Amino acid sequence: MTLRTRLTAWYGGVFLIAGIALIGLNYWLLASFAPVDAGIAVARGIPATQLDPYSGSVTLEAAQLPADTLVVTADQVKVDTMNTVLWQSIIALLVAAVIAVWLGWVVAGRVLAPLHSITSTAHRLEAERLDQRIELDGPPDELKELADTFDGMLDRLASSFDSQKRFVANASHELRTPLAVQRTLIEVALAAPDANDDMRRLGTHLLDTNERSEKLIDGLLVLARSDRGLATRELVWLDEVIDDEIESCAALASEKKVTFAVRTRRYLVDGDPVLLAQLVGNLLRNAVLYNKPGGSVSVELDRELVVANTGPTVPAQAVPGLFEPFRRLRDRTGTAGSGLGLSIVQSVARAHQGAAKARPNGGGGLVVQVNLPETGVRQPS
Incomplete structure (x- = not known):
């Protein structure tokens, strides 16, 4: 439930409680009021103004009344009046409650408008775009103070x-x-x-x-x-970056006797070509360095980039720590790596509004999945 809905519910609830209390007070005051002590005679054909007990009634004997006269007791008048007032008050309260809920929704929206402005500004912020400010206009209230504090923090x-x-x-x-x-x-x-x-x-x-x-x-x-984020962006064909980085790793793969199995499609990314090359290169070099002699590296690019190798078994509980800087498995400390490979992969993916995750490979090794948003540019056939 949104804050606007909760505020509207509070407004409507308080209004209903106040309305019910007001109806109860009116009903109690009406119950303690007695307009007449005797009966009221109503004769057919007599104007209503002559039958109003408040306009000065006349006491008559029953024998003096016409035969078709209707006699109503004071208690009956009181009960009928109280019932009529009660039901009319309930109907009026329900109509007013609907109007109050609608007004509460409108007022809550106007009150919360500065909060929506703060949220929108926060969503537009990036490390290279910290020039966004709220600059809220209005009286010096709590929301104005919050917006000014947010601007100062920025x-x-x-x-x-x-x-x-x-x-x-x-x-x-x-x-x-x-x-x-x-x-x-x-x-x-x-x-x-x-x-x-x-x-x-x-x-x-x-x-x-x-x-x-x-x-x-x-x-x-x-x-x-x-x-820090991306200072500039340009359209980059990720499949071409993969081909270039595989060629760069060819000598290392030949030295380690590791083969590549590549399956990609045309994939366009809006980002930094240098950082994307670093991401792909780190994935491929890690897959080769932490592989076994005669192993293989699988590279797939469809909805996401998936790089898997056939290295030693990786415990599942150790996988999350591999994305932290300088964190490596114990049997990897003798390699030429610095412990920053997967940290850079994750950081570059986040800079491109993507994500990186890993899991142990079934037959040993590691599977790394990188999800990079594909642009909506139409790709050539």
Whole structure:
């Protein structure tokens, strides 16, 4: 039941209670009133004004009355009057109650209109569209205070998001630059003619560590970017992105002796092509890295993107934790991953108003399902 319906019910209920109380009070006052103490004689053919007991009645003997005179006692008049007043009051109350409920519905709608404005503004908000404001006009009441508080909260959020954007942009430069310098220095040292075996082993280890750090930083930056939402959108053919990412993973799949089984259709998405490529690439690389030698990766794109591999058995209770940053299964810690793959997949899917979920594969491995809204653009045949 909506708030407007509940308010209308409250208005109607209070009106009915007040109306019933008023009818009861009138009925009680009428019951305690006695207009006459004796009988009333009503003769046929006599004008009603002459029979009104309030206009000055005359006391007569019964023998003086005409033969066709109708005599009514005071108690009968009182009972008839009370019954007439009661039923007319009930009918009037029911009609007034219907009108009161309708008026209550209209008034409740006008009172709650600012709340609908607040809700609509909240629905239009995105990380990259925090310029929406309610700016409610009206008297300084509770609803005006609520709208102004909401606008103030949006101002603080916009400032916070702008600060985060600047931080991510600066961190992208400040973190990548020293790592690139370190990698160059290590490669120069390894290329030196006087480099011995111990130095080469140490340099190889440092290069591997440097590469893992670069991947970790890239993953964190992508995760931060997708969490902020989409700055720009364009039409992207998701099936073409899948083909490109499969080609990029071909060398890794060949090294791991993993084969792909692909079945896709034309699928158009309105979003960020870089983030969508990152989503698909993370899914495919995870499916290859966490697979068994000679395994396979199934990629299907119909109503949603489904990527399944034939890796080791994944406990069902451990699946939700795989979408958290740096959370991996115990037997996966020796791989080259950073624990951000599925976190980025989920974040990018949410940025595109989609969702990502996973479940254990029946024969071992993991099945990841990503639902991305397909655009209404007509696809070519």
